[in-house]
Amino acid sequence: EFLQAEVVFFASREPKSITLRQILDAKTPEQAANLAYRELPIRYAQRILQIEALPEWQASRELVEVHRLYSENFKDIRLVELDVKELEPFTEVIETIKGRMKEVIPMLATAMRNLQWADGYSEAAIVQWLDAFFLSRIGTEMLTSQYMASAKPDAVALRRRRVGVVDFACDPVNICEQAARHARKLVKQHYDESADVEIVVESGVGGKSSFEIESRIRFPYVPNYLFYIMVELLKNSARATVEAQQENPGQRRPIVITVGADRREVAIRVWDQAGGIPFHAAEKVWSYMYSTASKAAREFDEQGTPLAGYGVGLPLSRLYARYLGGALYLQSMPGVGTCAYLYLKRLESEAREELPERSSVSSCSLV
Ligand code: W6P
Numbered sequence: 001e002f003l004q005a006e007v008v009f010f011a012s013r014e015p016k017s018i019t020l021r022q023i024l025d026a027k028t029p030e031q032a033a034n035l036a037y038r039e040l041p042i043r044y045a046q047r048i049l050q051i052e053a054l055p056e057w058q059a060s061r062e063l064v065e066v067h068r069l070y071s072e073n074f075k076d077i078r079l080v081e082l083d084v085k086e087l088e089p090f091t092e093v094i095e096t097i098k099g100r101m102k103e104v105i106p107m108l109a110t111a112m113r114n115l116q117w118a119d120g121y122s123e124a125a126i127v128q129w130l131d132a133f134f135l136s137r138i139g140t141e142m143l144t145s146q147y148m149a150s151a152k153p154d155a156v157a158l159r160r161r162r163v164g165v166v167d168f169a170c171d172p173v174n175i176c177e178q179a180a181r182h183a184r185k186l187v188k189q190h191y192d193e194s195a196d197v198e199i200v201v202e203s204g205v206g207g208k209s210s211f212e213i214e215s216r217i218r219f220p221y222v223p224n225y226l227f228y229i230m231v232e233l234l235k236n237s238a239r240a241t242v243e244a245q246q247e248n249p250g251q252r253r254p255i256v257i258t259v260g261a262d263r264r265e266v267a268i269r270v271w272d273q274a275g276g277i278p279f280h281a282a283e284k285v286w287s288y289m290y291s292t293a294s295k296a297a298r299e300f301d302e303q304g305t306p307l308a309g310y311g312v313g314l315p316l317s318r319l320y321a322r323y324l325g326g327a328l329y330l331q332s333m334p335g336v337g338t339c340a341y342l343y344l345k346r347l348e349s350e351a352r353e354e355l356p357e358r359s360s361v362s363s364c365s366l367v
Contacts, residue, residue, distance in 0.1 A: 007074060010045035011361060015139075020220055020324060020351035023146055024163050029091075030084040032147040032164075036094065037082045043140050044074040047133060049361045054115075054129075062111035066104055073097045091151050094144050101144075104137060109312050113289050123287055130288050131319060132360035138323045139353055142222075168348075170221040172266055173203045176257050179230035187238050197238045197245075197255060204260035217261040219346040221324070226344075229317040229328065230257075233270045233340045236314065240274030240338070253337075266344045273337040277330070285330060286315050324351040 016039065026032045048070050057063040080093045112126050142165070149164030161169045180199040187195050203217065237255050244253060253273040260267045277285065288311060321328040326344040333339070345351040 003071070003075060006078060007045045007048050007071075010041045010074070011049045013042050015039055015042045015046070015355055017353040017355050019353070020166065020345075020348040023142065024166060024168060024220065024348060026146060027150060027163060029087055029147070029151040032143075032150040033082060033084065033087060033090055036143045036147045037077065037090070039143055040077050040097075040140060041074055043136055044070050044077070046356075046361045047136055048074065050129070050133060053362055060111045060115065062107040062114075066107055066111070069100050069104065073100060087151060091148075094147050094151075098141075098144050098148065101137070101141065105134065105312060105316070108133060109288050123289065124283075126289070127287055127315065129360065131315065132356035134316060135319050135323060135354065135356050138319060139355065142323075142353075165222050165224060166220060167223050168220040169218040170223050170226065171216060171218055172221075172226060172261075172268060172344075173201060173217060173259050175223055175226045176201045176230055176259060176268065179227055179234055180257065182227075182231055183234035183238050186235060187242060190239075191242055195242050197241050198252070199234065199238075199255045199257065201257045201259070204258060217259060217266060219261070219266055219344070220348045220351070221266075221344060225320040225323070229320055229342060230268070230270075232313040232317045233342075237270060237272035237274065237338065237340075241272055244274040261346060264346050264350065266346050268342040268344075270340040270342075271337060276332040276334045276336055276338055279332070279334070282330070282332060286318065288312055288315055322354045325354060326351075 018035070018039075022035070026035050048067060051057050051063055051067045051070070054063065057067070076093045076096060080089055082090055108130060112130055115121055115126070146164040146166075161167050180201060184197060184199060187197055234255065241253050241255060245251070255273075256269075256271045258269045258271070260269075318328040321342055321344065324345060326342065328343075329341045331339045331341070
């Protein structure tokens with residue numbers, strides 16, 4: 001019918017990767033609306049086809065539901081008239097879309113977990129499929145958030161330094177300190193009040209150019225992403241550290257966060273001394289189906305205590321890093337500890353959206 005033909009047509013077009021500079025420049029509701037109106041139908045259409053490319057997707061309740069949500073998004077945005085003099089109808093559509101998208105990530109994670117157990121799909125293929133889908137989800141969320149922020153500036157958005165969800169003078173050391181406080185609170189909640197981890201935040205300012213001896217590192221970025229990534233890394237390091245401390249008390253095991261930067265990059269290293277990740281488990285860290293936590297911690301977590309950090313936390317963190325051109329790596333030192341390296345682009349002209357590979361729309365072999 002009409003809708004399916006439109007979906008196929010829009011899915012065949014190229015989404016445009018936007019830079020942080022373009023996101024910051026789209027300050028007026030008219031500009032943000034134009035960006036969203038051009039990009040969203042293409043991106044939703046490609047996700048619809050990405051689901052349809054899965055054999056037997058209709059047998060999964062969650063996949064059918066996500067397919068329906070994306071189809072409604074597509075239809076709503078195609079049917080609304082974009083009139084820059086009267087944006088209220090467009091605003092309503094974007095608001096509806098934002099409400100619809102809330103459960104997409106847990107639903108897809110569940111769907112793929114079931115698929116894997118049921119049909120023996122390869123884990124690497126599933127990680128790829130979900131990475132593509134969620135990366136796109138981060139981008140469309142950015143577009144709708146920036147539009148809403150420009151259309152309905154609230155108290156937070158009006159605060160200085162902010163354009164929508166972007167802080168153009170984001171202070172990474174400050175965010176690391178906030179994340180460290182939050183992680184220590186989670187440890188006390190999850191274990192008990194006596195459990196504690198030491199977390200040190202240091203920033204490297206030892207360079208020779210004027211850029212590198214500045215007193216505080218600042219760069220345009222989405223503070224929410226950075227906080228999410230740091231809390232996720234620290235949850236993992238902290239849990240492993242507490243467990244190592246319980247096994248072998250008396251040994252000091254501080255977690256050290258180091259923030260460094262030059263003109264073009266910001267880098268953050270999180271170093272724990274909790275014994276490392278066994279080599280055979282290294283790839284599982286990036287899977288959406290496994291936990292690095294013990295079974296007991298996991299069961300505890302399923303009741304709503306947010307320490308175990310298993311499931312989508314680490315793979316999503318890597319996607320947030322990649323979304324604007326960055327990267328996240330983990331290196332284990334067996335028997336000693338684990339080092340996480342986060343790299344972020346510092347220049348708004350170089351911080352460019354990474355988009356899912358085109359093949360994600362058509363490839364259907366998951367084995
Ligand atoms: C560990 C296991 C882990 C996962 C992710 C990040 C840090 C760490 N440390 O021992």
